Amino acid sequence: MVEVPIKTASKEYPLFIGNDAIYSLSDVIDGLTPRVSSVFIISEETVAELYLEEVRTNLQDSIPVYHYVVPSGEASKSFENYYECQTFALQSGLDRNSIILALGGGVIGDLAGFVAATYMRGIRFIQVPTTLLAHDSAVGGKVAVNHPLGKNIIGAFHQPEAVIYHLPFLATLPVEEWRSGYGEVIKHAYLSGEEFLSWLEKEVSTLDDLKDEKLLHVLKEGINVKAQIVAKDEKESNVRAFLNFGHTLGHAIESELGYGKITHGDAVAIGMVFALRMSEHVYGKDLNVSRLQALLERFDYPTIDCSLDAHRLMEKMKKDKKSYEHTIHMVLMKELGQMEVRKVNDEDVLRVLTTFIKGE
Numbered sequence: 122m123v124e125v126p127i128k129t130a131s132k133e134y135p136l137f138i139g140n141d142a143i144y145s146l147s148d149v150i151d152g153l154t155p156r157v158s159s160v161f162i163i164s165e166e167t168v169a170e171l172y173l174e175e176v177r178t179n180l181q182d183s184i185p186v187y188h189y190v191v192p193s194g195e196a197s198k199s200f201e202n203y204y205e206c207q208t209f210a211l212q213s214g215l216d217r218n219s220i221i222l223a224l225g226g227g228v229i230g231d232l233a234g235f236v237a238a239t240y241m242r243g244i245r246f247i248q249v250p251t252t253l254l255a256h257d258s259a260v261g262g263k264v265a266v267n268h269p270l271g272k273n274i275i276g277a278f279h280q281p282e283a284v285i286y287h288l289p290f291l292a293t294l295p296v297e298e299w300r301s302g303y304g305e306v307i308k309h310a311y312l313s314g315e316e317f318l319s320w321l322e323k324e325v326s327t328l329d330d331l332k333d334e335k336l337l338h339v340l341k342e343g344i345n346v347k348a349q350i351v352a353k354d355e356k357e358s359n360v361r362a363f364l365n366f367g368h369t370l371g372h373a374i375e376s377e378l379g380y381g382k383i384t385h386g387d388a389v390a391i392g393m394v395f396a397l398r399m400s401e402h403v404y405g406k407d408l409n410v411s412r413l414q415a416l417l418e419r420f421d422y423p424t425i426d427c428s429l430d431a432h433r434l435m436e437k438m439k440k441d442k443k444s445y446e447h448t449i450h451m452v453l454m455k456e457l458g459q460m461e462v463r464k465v466n467d468e469d470v471l472r473v474l475t476t477f478i479k480g481e
């Protein structure tokens with residue numbers, strides 16, 4: 122097991138990653154001050170069926186444990202589930218010294234984290250991620266639920282006490298979820314620069330290559346990129362926004378298609394290609410979009426649904442948290458590894474997006 126320290130302005134915490142990480146759970150809880158009074162596991166159907174019992178057996182008998190299970194999928198990151206979790210927590214008698222365990226992928230991490238951020242004005246939580254994508258979502262403290270009009274619109278910054286990344290849990294992930302998670306890995310490589318990107322191009326030909334040491338390497342590199350950025354800017358005043366590369370259009374697509382109709386990583390992959398096309402348009406230079414497209418084609422990422430409407434997507438992009446005064450702001454790439462958040466004109470977005478949707 123490897124321990125990666127995550128340092129943010131408001132809190133430092135450990136991320137334990139490896140094939141035996143879950144065995145550290147009770148020690149992590151024992152080490153917390155004030156003493157933990159009860160544990161509330163929030164999970165979802167697929168993951169709970171597979172791993173809830175195993176997690177429970179790694180908790181000490183002396184502390185009461187409760188659990189609440191929501192349906193699997195993005196649609197569960199809803200205000201309704203948030204409210205149900207709060208009700209369950211109150212009915213179970215959780216107090217300010219209780220701790221929430223988020224057992225699942227990014228959906229559960231975001232939902233359970235937001236419950237923790239707001240229950241009795243904030244209690245502690247631990248991330249127990251079960252997806253590849255969660256190397257991104259479990260680190261950095263962004264927690265939220267979706268609104269039908271916009272992704273992650275209702276949320277907070279709330280850092281966990283620890284992240285326990287038990288890699289055997291990933292063994293049951295379906296292929297489309299490996300691909301989704303790998304979308305955020307590719308994003309981290311584009312933020313990081315040539316070395317990580319060419320390593321991925323050389324070493325990961327198929328998603329099956331993500332095993333053992335290669336998986337650990339990919340996760341550690343991705344987590345490092347994220348951790349370095351959140352260490353500099355916890356609350357997205359400046360550089361943290363770079364982690365949103367591909368998300369301005371990606372989130373608009375997720376929300377426009379209906380939450381759960383496309384995976385987050387697939388939407389981000391499409392959004393990154395668009396962000397590079399916009400970058401070429403704005404900076405007037407070749408940014409090697411075909412390199413990204415070739416990488417995505419290797420893993421069968423989808424292209425944008427041609428029935429989507431550019432105007433409707435742009436309305437959604439204007440509700441993105443980076444936008445203000447009804448103007449779209451996107452993360453553009455000046456060069457590999459060099460990002461910039463930039464205001465983009467409606468006419469430019471419309472022109473590039475329209476051709477992008479047509480597949481031209």
Ligand SMILES: NC(=O)c1ccc[n+]([C@@H]2O[C@H](COP(=O)([O-])OP(=O)(O)OC[C@H]3O[C@@H](n4cnc5c(N)ncnc54)[C@H](O)[C@@H]3O)[C@@H](O)[C@H]2O)c1
Pocket residue numbers: 165167168171193194195198225226227228229231251252253254255257258259260261262263264273290291292293294295298301302305385386
């Ligand atoms: N907070 C952040 O910084 C941040 C960063 C990136 C993404 N996100 C959010 O994360 C969410 C996406 O996360 P995700 O891709 O992990 O989705 P997810 O949590 O919905 O998991 C994806 C699917 O895999 C299944 N699953 C999860 N773990 C499994 C396992 N071990 N074995 C078998 N099946 C398993 C789930 O049931 C689900 O159907 C989005 O809502 C996105 O907005 C947040």
Ligand SMILES: O=C(O)C(=O)C[C@@H](O)[C@H](O)[C@H](O)COP(=O)(O)O
Pocket residue numbers: 257261263272273305357361362364365368442
């Ligand atoms: O941690 C961040 O900051 C990110 O932007 C990471 C993203 O991958 C993630 O999807 C995040 O939830 C998006 O944040 P949002 O502020 O655009 O909702």
Ligand SMILES: [Zn+2]
Pocket residue numbers: 257305368385389
């Ligand atoms: Zn993301």
